[in-house]
Amino acid sequence: MTAVRIDGKAVAAELRGEIAVKVKAFEAYAKRLPGLTVVLVGEDPASEVYVRNKGVQTREAGMVSNEIKLPGTTSQAELLSVVATLNADKSVDGILVQMPLPKQIDTQAIIEAIDPAKDVDGLHPANAGKLNQGIAALTPCTPLGCMILLEKSGVQIAGANAVVIGRSILVGRPVAALLLAANATVTIAHSRTRDLAAVCRQADIVIAAVGKPELVRGDWIKPGAAVIDVGINRVAGENGKTRLIGDVHYASAEQVAGVITPVPGGVGPMTIACLLQNTLTAACYREKIDPKSL
Numbered sequence: 001m002t003a004v005r006i007d008g009k010a011v012a013a014e015l016r017g018e019i020a021v022k023v024k025a026f027e028a029y030a031k032r033l034p035g036l037t038v039v040l041v042g043e044d045p046a047s048e049v050y051v052r053n054k055g056v057q058t059r060e061a062g063m064v065s066n067e068i069k070l071p072g073t074t075s076q077a078e079l080l081s082v083v084a085t086l087n088a089d090k091s092v093d094g095i096l097v098q099m100p101l102p103k104q105i106d107t108q109a110i111i112e113a114i115d116p117a118k119d120v121d122g123l124h125p126a127n128a129g130k131l132n133q134g135i136a137a138l139t140p141c142t143p144l145g146c147m148i149l150l151e152k153s154g155v156q157i158a159g160a161n162a163v164v165i166g167r168s169i170l171v172g173r174p175v176a177a178l179l180l181a182a183n184a185t186v187t188i189a190h191s192r193t194r195d196l197a198a199v200c201r202q203a204d205i206v207i208a209a210v211g212k213p214e215l216v217r218g219d220w221i222k223p224g225a226a227v228i229d230v231g232i233n234r235v236a237g238e239n240g241k242t243r244l245i246g247d248v249h250y251a252s253a254e255q256v257a258g259v260i261t262p263v264p265g266g267v268g269p270m271t272i273a274c275l276l277q278n279t280l281t282a283a284c285y286r287e288k289i290d291p292k293s294l
């Protein structure tokens, strides 16, 4: 059996198209456009590319995109002051402070300083708490993307055994909360889990968010399972170049799984699409519009 490959690029493009239509409906009602501001501190090349892509895709969806670039020497107090200004700015619906931040800045303090109503990364404890209580909230983008990929692939989530490998606040914990909200029976595995392979073999759905190249092997996968690979690992490729691989050994896993995401081209493209969705959702909440009504 060879698994069906989930085309994250295509699903993300479809989602962005749907968002662009909804942005027009929002504008007709609210007489303004949703606005996202991304704050980039320092000159990390990967973050710069990512922020540029966010800007392009935000504008393509018809929303207002602003970028604030700050030097790598920015102090925590200076960044907190920028966040406070954005919190108070009525034209800003979504604030995203690009991670990782320079060492002199306490990341958690910045996360907690962002107005939860504008927290399009969904990392503020108020939003994380709501997610865990099953209350509508801004939800981290990559986990949201994983759920959309499962749903679009026709995977039965209710009643399924789901194993999430990884317990970060960015991916593992929120995706586990979303799976639970969708009525899966959820196990969260991590670096201290005993016999991870045996735990995985019980899973109808495996979400790998570890950051360990090709950790999950084909013989860890239950036949017919859905495998979502969140991992992005840069490894040495041919001719001195680097290439991206996931946390799942794709070649062996696709022989056993029912559906599987590739790396690249699986979960990755969904993250920005879901950021756009969160920006629209935040704008709707602020205008007291039900996002589902658009």
Ligand code: NAP
Pocket (backbone or CB within 6 Å): 142, 165, 166, 167, 168, 169, 170, 171, 172, 189, 190, 191, 192, 193, 196, 209, 210, 211, 212, 215, 230, 231, 232, 233, 267, 268, 271
């Ligand atoms: P993270 O904060 O480093 O968390 C990794 C998690 O994996 C931790 O909970 C850790 O357990 C667990 N772990 C580490 N080694 C393990 C092992 N041998 N067996 C079982 N569990 C193990 O990483 P993250 O931010 O969640 O990101 C995970 C991966 O997803 C990375 O490759 C990252 O680049 C990628 N990512 C992709 C996207 C995207 O857009 N596609 C977005 C975000 C992240 P402990 O808690 O016990 O340490």
